[in-house]
Amino acid sequence: MAYRETEKMRNRKAQARQHILDCAYRCVIEGGFRSAQITHVAKAAEVATGTIYRHFESKEELFAEIFRTATQREVNKVAEALATVDSAVIRLEAALRQFAERALRGPTMAWSLIAEPVDPRVEAERLLYRKAYAEHFEQAIRDGIEEGSIPPQNARQSSTCLVGAIAESLVGPLSPTQADGEREPDPDQQSELVESIVCFCIQGLTGIRR
Amino acid sequence: MAYRETEKMRNRKAQARQHILDCAYRCVIEGGFRSAQITHVAKAAEVATGTIYRHFESKEELFAEIFRTATQREVNKVAEALATVDSAVIRLEAALRQFAERALRGPTMAWSLIAEPVDPRVEAERLLYRKAYAEHFEQAIRDGIEEGSIPPQNARQSSTCLVGAIAESLVGPLSPTQADGEREPDPDQQSELVESIVCFCIQGLTGIRR
DNA sequence: ACAACAAATGAATAATGATTCACTTATTTT
């Protein structure tokens, strides 16, 4: 025998894999999943199309992984905002803000994660992550009910409503048909948007007018 | 010259067109837009594939029309519920109920209209109709603000939140991955679902606990 | 240097489905 898999090679392989992921990620940032074809990704990563299949089972697998990574980052941010020592209502408010503001700051990716039509395999990830968001919210709502700052209610259902309300509110502003070429920030309008969403949601939870 | 288009032929043509629409509609009811390929539709309508292109510009055009018709029906139902003489809050509540209950009664079509991944041309219709729902809600919210039953707020934004909250709440229960084979009604669970949605939404609007 | 194996390549292939078009059939008018 002559060739034995070595540490150096294992590293190099992992690095190549990561490089492909990074480039594919950049493709999605630039034009959504739609425009991120294997050929593009291969070109961006400066490898042959076949190489991608050495590292990933299929296109869907590759993009599912990207979706997972990107959304996990967002879920973590929301979880972070919910992890302070404040009252549940304050924490939920912060989390909703975080969600909306981050989306508006990275609109293409946010749109891809929230609303872009994607392959079934990737859509499955999306459903999973919507559930993940909802679960974080749900826990906070339960906390609020326990501490008395939120009236008793179906926490599961309410959390789903939160996710829906915020996502729907963002679809318009993020949609590429809406403001494709130049997605100007217009900070005033954006912060009013965020305020209205938060206001509706907190009121929906607590019944307390602000 | 010899052939002149006649009333009889115009009727027959319109009828053929409608027949194709009906059959395509039935295909969508049965398996969503995904499984409604031109070949299937042609087979269902007992015409050749080419015939379909005599009546419709393209596949997307055909399905956009179906989407439009189906959603318009739903929008009308919501509009109807909003058109009574009751107070705005009562009317909004009835409309939300109507929306949710109808969706749960026709789950495949509802899922196709609300959440199924579709072609861009059809997706455009979806966005349009989401806006249509929101506009009806918006008007009712304005009425409520005027009559004093709903506190002042950004009616446009709140209406979007309503649409998002209700749609998201239904995606899970309607999703074919969730309960594909047999979508049992389980009326108890469904009515609890509807109650929670309505409760959250009305509270989000009014700030009044129920 | 060479044997043994792994990784990379990218043109060729495959798969999917919408769309076309040369041809057949039906309808109307003279």
Place this chain on the structure above:
DNA sequence: AAAATAAGTGAATCATTATTCATTTGTTGT
């Protein structure tokens, strides 16, 4: 009945992309 025109047909074509695989290039141990 025959000319003129429209509607219908469906096998063949086209377009788009993901995926494969025979071949080349790179790495390791003796």
